[in-house]
Amino acid sequence: MLSILTYILLVTPSSLSTSYSDFLALLSIKSHITSDPRQALSSWDGALNDTNTPVPDFCQWNGVTCGGRRYPGHVTAINLQGYGLSGIISQDIGNLTYLHFLDLSSNNLVGDIPSTLGNCRKLYTMNLSANHFSSSIPSPLGHLSKLKIFDVGYNNLTGEIPTILLNITTLTILRIEWNSFSGQIHSWLSNLTSLTDLFLASNNFSGNIPAALFNFSSMDVLNLGFNQLAGSLPPDIGFKLPRLSVLGTEVNKFRGVIPASLSNASQLTYLVLRENQYHGVIPRDIGSHSKLNLFSVGYNKLQATKPTEWDFLTSLSNCSKLEILDLEGNKFAGFLPISIANLSLELNWLTLGRNQIAGTPSWIIRFHKLTQLILADNLFTGTLPEDIGRLSSLQYLDLSQNRFEGQIPQSLGNITQLTSLSLSNNFLDSSIPTSLGNLTQIEILDLSGNMLRGQIPQEILTISSLTKLLNLSTNSLSGTIPTQIGHLNSLGTIDLSLNKLAGEIPQAIENCVQLLSLYLQGNLLQGQIPRGLNSLGVLEKLDLSSNNLTGPIPEFLGSIITLNYLNLSFNNLSGPVPDTGVFCNSTILSVTGNSMLCGGPQFLHLPTCPSIRSHKASRNRLHIFIFCAIGTLIFCLCSIALYCFINRMITPNFVGREYLFLNRNHERVSYAELHEATKSFSPANLIGSGSSGKVYIGNLILDKNLATVAIKVLNLEQQGAKRSFLAECNVLKRIRHRKLVKVITVCSGMDPNGDEFKALVLEYICNGNLDEWLHPNTMTDGMISRRLSLMRRLHIALDVAEALDYLHYHIDPPIVHCDIKPSNILLDDNFAAHVTDFGLAKIMQSEACKKNHPEIEGSSFAVNGTIGYVPPEYGSGSDVSMAGDIYSYGVLLLEMFTGRRPTDSFNDGAENLVSYVKEAYPNNLLEILDVTATYSRDIDIQNIIDILIYPIFRLALACCHDSPKQRMKMHKVVEELNAIKRHAVQMF
Template sequence: MITSPLFLFLSLLVLSCLLQVSSNRDAEILTRVKNTRLLDPDENLQDWVITRENRSPCNWTGITCDITNGTSLAVTAIDLSDYGISGGFPYGFCRIRTLISIDLSQNTLNGTIDSGPLSLCSRIQVLILTENNFTGNLPEFSPEFRSLRVLELESNLFTGEIPQSYGRFSALQVLNLNGNSLSGIVPAFLSNLTELTRLELAYISFDPTPIPSTFGNLTKLSYLRLSNSNLVGEIPDSIGNLVLLENLDLATNHLTGVIPQSIGRLKSINQIELYENQLSGKLPESIGNLTALRNFDVSQNNLTGELPEKIASLQLISFNLNDNFFIGELPNIVALNPNLVEFKIFNNSFTGTLPWNFGRFSKITEFDVSTNKFSGELPPYLCYKKKLQQIIIFSNQFSGEIPESYGECHSINYIRMAGNKLSGKVPIKFWELPLTHLELYNNQLQGSIPPTISNARHLSQLEISRNNFSGVIPAKICTLQDLRVMDLSRNRFSGSLPSCINRLKKLERVVMQENMLDGEIPSSVSSCTQLTELNLANNRLRGGIPPELGDLPVLNYLDLSNNQLTGEIPSELLKLKLNQFNVSDNNLYGKIPSGFQQDIFRPSFLGNPNLCAPNLDPVRPCRSKLGTRYILAISIICIVALTGALVWLFIKNKPLFHIKPKRTNNITIFQRIGFTADDIYPQLTEDNIIGSGGSGLVYRVKLKSGQTLAVKKLLGGSGQKSESESVFRSEMEILGRIRHGNIVKLLMCCNGKECRFLVYEFMENGSLGDVLHSEKEHRAVSPLDWTTRFSIAVGAAQGLAYLHHDSVPPIVHRDVKSNNILLDHEMKPRVADFGLAKPLKREDNDGAAAADVYSMSCVAGSYGYIAPEYGYTSKVNEKTDVYSFGVVLLELITGKRPNDSSFGENKDIVKYAMEAALCYFSPSPQNEALNRDSRGNYRDLSKLVDPKMELSTGEYEEIENVLDVALLCTSSFPINRPTMRKVVELLKEKKSLE
């Protein structure tokens, strides 16, 4: 049959008209959906407009059309990923009959996805909705979705279990549900999806679930990710059936048992991630068959045995075996790998020497073999390829000198070599490397610090204590503007402390005890306003203690003991909030400032025979220089003269005694009281001082009525712009309007020329810190039982929750610690000391403290309680209080101070508790301190719990629950910390579970 030219022309004309009609229809659908269902605040879709000249959407943003022979056809794909759009799910897109792909990822779409309207999309092959805010249960898919090949719903807010319908996608190749709040178990019916090439179910809080053995049927899988999904049990042997698998990620679960030999059948595997589980046994030799493997991480398990040579010979890029129980020597063949970039085997029990040619054939960047039992000399070729960035070898038995070649490695920025037997002089060029971190402490190194250390201009931590370094501290060290920690202690440094230290504005710790430093303490150190610790003990320092040290706003550790210091103790030091203070064994003289005349400071002054204090044994009492006879004679004369004067006044002007002095003070009453300021004045004597702080002295005042008050007398005069003025204003403005049973009551304040004090209710049992940590017997029940500690925790949490959520405006305390939680006669807690408190500016809709962030000029608070982000950024909100309260909870559990020396070097109570909480053990019927956690494992609390408490099994369980709350509160990331209102709920819930 011959087709006429006219017929062909008419056919093309009809087809063109049909295509134009289809194109017009698609454009109308798109614009209707945009206008009714979506919000486009950034106007990224402004070209979605139908014009007379162009009614085709094929050139619109995010639109793809099927193009044949240059003729525009209908819309086939919509890709609006990361366009900043919001609104609900745009079901209307699916009215485009030719549409097969929708990608709406990385937007702020929200709401639920209903299965009814979703049926419009049954022709879709690709649906990608990752990183949005969709809620409710996962969308149900009807049987008509036979063509669906890609379904990605990662990082939304979906809840509930995975629907059964997800096991019926006969064509599905990709299923990604990562990062949703799903429940239930990992369903075995997903093994019906035999066309799957990628399956991702990571970061989902499933119920404890084993890996379904039927997943071995998914033989087309190339990517399997089930990390952080609460998996338990053993890795099924059927895993070996996935012969096309390239990436296996089962990390951060609770998998147990041995790694199956069948894993050696994964011939295509490129990456295996099994870290942070509880796998045991030896590494299967079959892993050595995986010649395509490039990234291998089995760290943080319970693996044992030696490293098989066959595995060591693999051409790996990253090789991570850390935090296991491996033993034996490293096979030399591991050093011949030309691909090796990352090598981490720390926290094991490897022995022997490192391969001599390590680094000679590879571009290694990270090398961490710390905390093993290696010995011998360091490999000289470690930086042969000039790519090495980190060398971490601490806590081994390495000996010999640091290779000269390391000084030529200008790529290195991080070195930790502490705790070895290294000796000899450190190569000169080693000091000049562009480091940020240098740890050499606990070795046998010699030599001096050269002035060229100034080349390490970004160095933030210099820790070289416990060596044999000598010479003077070069002034060039003051050019290290990023230096935060300088620990030169226990060496043989001489000369004076550089006066230019004031240029190191970021210094937080200066530790130089046990050297031979002489000269005076430079007053310029007061410019280091972030300094929290200054330890210059056991040197030969002379001169006086600079009064300027009292100007350091966050200093809480000051040790100047065992030197040759002279002069009086400056009263300016009373402005400091010191947890550790020691000036013993010097040549100081004079009267100890009244604020230091407390039992807690008694050892701080021993070995200074010329110091005196009225009632601070064994410090001698202060005496007049005149002899006793002269004192007696003068006293008699004064008494006679005074008596005569009083008699004369009485006769001449008897009404004088009825005239009260006219005071010009401003008195503010905050509570109903039965006393006046005149009742308080006579009691503000040295004998009644019970405490001191940066802003003033605290007195115990007992009135004639029998009532006892606590009075804080502030330093300085009225209106002075000082720290005490700031404290006065803060406490008066905040406490004056607060009424809560767990916040200390401010009764009255007096502000004027003659008086500047604040009057509070008196707390008979002092502070929680005193009760927990005082070395002497306390008035309170000693030791505190767990019931009392728990009650204190709940009460203090309720007080802070009131500040954050119920006060208008919300208040952030900024100095939450055990010493600022006071206890009344019934051991009921009161949050106190609001001198650093700040109101937040806004509230959210339910009255909770807003996410406002205060940027402070300097970090305030107390060492050990300060949240990490506050120390680094000087920014504060209510989550900084939550962190500090978490530290208090850990104090209640452990009975230890936040920086107790028993925790070890560079470790605080948070890190100590975190490490102890992650330790799991086999159950022992003899040990009541072993408790099951939420995953059914046994956790040993015996190392954490205060041994002074006698506990029942039920109380151990409650302590473990409170421990979990404390670890939540002290999360490194503020976003992960609960609000104080939630903390109260969690604590009360735990209590009710008893």
């Protein structure tokens, strides 16, 4: 169909008036609009049947303005902003040759920007922003020599900025942000000498910023954020751009320092430099002109370690209209100055997270207008303010990963606007306040990693707004899981793991139909896996491991097609394992530690399930078996009693008690077998020795196969050796982890001279211990070439952390190793680390267990450990604790990355390895790094420091804190190391 304009040109004389041409152009524009929800163009109408028909007064149409006396009957302005119009812009718009002003912004227009707009030579404002235009900017627009405002932001435009456009020297405002423009910002920007506002944010521009960009003395707004731009801000930017009110470089690759001359820009209101690589200190007078409303420098490399380097806060306190202060993700350290309490009471965003800031933030309650407060991942201490509930405007509160202690204030329930609350990884105790049930808009509630106790309040399980996360893991919560959990029918993730929850998994869980992840591992849950889980049709992750669940594995779990992680390990499940769905993928399934399972896919290596016929035969034989069993029971009991009596008379009480502690996968070996396996305990077979005994390599026949093993022969003349042997047996029989050295069997008896003999047979780890690699003996052949790369050290550190995390949190009761040091870490042929030597380990028994089995508690009694690795509190008589292992692990990390033993002598007055590193931290870490630690020389050393070295030393020092309560927990250490590893892998 011919367009209206084409039709008229065919049927009317060629002598159409120019005003009639404007009329036809407007009708053509309307005809290309496919949707007009607000009837904005309802007045755009007129007759087209006869040239003698008077032209309607289109100057009265909505959004249309004509030129009055100067341009009578001609359209000079069209303003249809924000009417929700859909369709395309007709090319006939180019016939409005008297058009001065065009605003079609905030609609739903699509297609290309009409190239005919280049005919509108009188245009001085063109605003097409916030639509869906695509393709590139047509080059004919470069002919608009009078254009002052050009705004095409928030569209889908691509390509590079046409060079001809940048010849429009009259341009004062150029806005092309939020498109997909690419290329570099060339120096021809210097032609735009009248420019006052330049918006280039959120595109794909790259390369360095041309110096000419900073020569426009009239510049008011310069927004370059969200690109891939590099370079640095000129030192004299504040003098070159004295009228600057907005400067944005966020999410780019800018380097260098923040210029002190910015304090000369007296109109500066918005300064946004977030997520770059700026370093150094913040200029002390940055807020001296008191106009700043937004100051954002988060996620750079800025620092403040001395009191004078915090002076910028004093100048910011002059800014009475400051609403947003963002300092997170830098290297700020030490105590905040009291001047922070003098900041503007208009403050509504305050983000200080991911630094090393210390102190007690009681000042936060001054800022009643705060809507977002982030103090996460710092060193803040003390209790949470009781009247924190006065911050009634808060919507986002994150105080996680600090050292807050005491109770969660009841007044938190008064902040009813909260949508996200995280108090995780602190030292909060007592019970969860029921007042949190008042948070009727909360979407994320994370209280994990504390010392909370008591039952889960029913009130928080009835908050219908909880849609993203409920995380109460890693606490000491007890009782049963309330059935009210079924009210959380829109929640995505529930994590109640690593608590002391008992009872059955409530059937009401079936109502949580939007659940994506359910973590209940590490509790005391009983009963069967509920059939209600069958209703969770979008479930992706399910972890029920390390509980006391019984019964069969439900087949319906294999029919949940979205399930991509299933962990049912370490329960008492029985019967066949399904072989459909998630059960067919070994990388996302774990059912280990359930001894009564059978069948399933071959990769599980489970025994074949008995057939139905064999079950019937078994039932028929059951009666016969019962009668036979009764007949022999009395004889067995008498035999056992007689054996125990004789054994007690011959040996001390503890001899032979290893029967109780070791799974009998292999029969105990004799002295003669070990004598032969080690070639008469030949020095040639000796691979290690210490005060507790010697370790030999040997070849033993185990299960009819010849195996290479390590044989640890105890020195029974050493005080406490028998107790150590019993402790190690007691520990090793309970642990099953790939990063712990596996015990195979034991030998306990007499040697040919009649002397008592005890030995442990362990798996052989071929690459020696970590101490040999960190401190090679250059006099020994081959040792001089031993080097461990930085990445290899990182992997070893992660292996040891995972082993300790398992001992501390994934077995019940937990185990404290008590002697973490390099010589107790063995490396296999892939340089994976395996923790060994549990002779000093302590099983953290419950009080009931201590009363019923005092001999076991005594056998696991821990001595002080090894000098240099022993935490300071042990020296004052404190009880053994998991925090002691964490301290030893921190010293191990420092030794691994400095190459210095904790017993070395240190210069500069450092008393020990910890204080030696503290003096170098954070600015001189390269000076103390082990010179034998290898890395690729192609990588920028600053990147290595930032991504690997600095985080490792920061983590190690957090483990070596003098106060046990303030040391980082081992599961958090594993999380941090995994994060470091992810970033380091990308770099290396």
